[in-house]
Amino acid sequence: MELLAAARAGDEDAFGALVLPYRRELTAHCYRILGSAQDAEDAVQETLLAAWRGLAGFQERSSLRTWLHRIATHCALRLAKSKPARLLSWDHGPARRPGEDLGSPVEGDVWVEPLPTETDHPERVRERREHIGLAYVAALQRLPPNQRAVLILRDVLGYPAAEVAGLLDTTPASVNSALQRAHATLADTTLPLDQVATPKGKERSIVAAFVTAFDAGDVSGIVDLLAEQARFTMPPLPAWLDGKDDVIAFLTERVFALDWRARPARFNDQPSLACYQPADDGTLELAAVLVLDLDGDRVTWLASFIGPDLLARIPLPQRIAANEFGDHR
Incomplete structure (x- = not known):
């Protein structure tokens, strides 16, 4: 509470300490939506700027975590809707034989990109549970942005349908419908999503x-x-x-x-x-x-x-x- 009060009073250091525990989680959340570590970082920066500017309006009806996820989701969705969905190589064209020409580089915001993760960070287990595997993130890019957000908020972060509806300014019925469609799309993917864990x-x-x-x-x-x-x-x-x-x-x-x-x-x-x-x-x-x-x-x-x-x-x-x-x- 002291950090929150100090941040509301304009203390930037207090604000930094207040949001620091959520930084990694917000980055992972935006990365799942966007499929790019750079885009995710841009969305997180926009999120924190919006949170800093809007902190006076945070009325604590929800947790700080939920409030930040709401801002981050909308920031990431705005960015996702402004760009084509990122691709994997097999979305771009058929496989080639070993001796064939490799083609010219396809530059720009085209490909699903990797997310650096720390080898020995204590949140690694949590990150695994929260689904940041490359195949899973790539599969999410097959979904329309709103379905991506619904599936992540419901299945990954565990928010109930009513709370997701509030986060996305929609209805629980729309959330449940979007989640059902997202599940159906992922069920048809050829990406390896149901893998046996490796010791x-x-x-x-x-x-x-x-x-x-x-x-x-x-x-x-x-x-x-x-x-x-x-x-x-x-x-x-x-x-x-x-x-x-x-x-x-x-x-x-x-x-x-x-x-x-x-x-x-x-x-x-x-x-x-x-x-x-x-x-x-x-x-x-x-x-x-x-x-x-x-x-x-x-x-x-x-x-x-x-x-x-x-x-x-x-x-x-x-x-x-x-x-x-x-x-x-």
Whole structure:
């Protein structure tokens, strides 16, 4: 209460402390609606500015969390309605064979993007429960923006229909109808939404195997980890590979023909790799982020992100001294 009173009196530091516990949750919420970490950050900034300006009007009829979610939802929806829904590679065109041309980069606000998540943050378990997996967020982009918001508020954040209706300025009947339509659409998706959980120890061993494969330029250590239906995507290039054999051939002939070093990372609370290539100055430069989608002990989707603009925004070291990785092949 003291923070709230101080913030209402114009204390910006008090306001910052007041909203800090909700910052991560608001970012995840906006990311689910928008499919882009950058757009989510923009929506959160707009949310906090609106909350700061409107704090005098917060009458505490709802919790601060609910009030912030209301503002964030409307900010994210305005942004979502101003842009086309973000795509996955297989929404853009058919799969290609390993030796085919990869096409020209499709730039702009086109692709579903990854969300950096902290490896050791105590809210990681909560984030997993709140659905920030890449496949789930991609599936949400198949829904109209209002249905996205309803499904997230009801199924992910657990608000009752009447409260969602209040948040979205609609009726409970409309909320229930939108939720039913959203469920029907997601039931028809080919994205892997009902996956078997992977034990943490197995996750670590899979990531270690991929790090070794990138460092050695040798696919043999990860062949048995790929599901038969594995896919490889690489936005902003439109090309993608479908099926274990084609993925292995592409890794062997195209990816591992280049010089790489990799280290573990975490995106969308999924096992991931930060992948580096030699730069002209002798350092190693961030060249790709690889997010691994797992079903039990098998990798079903290798989501590689190689766009320079996206990589420049990612909170990872952009350049690393070569000796930090030790000996190289």
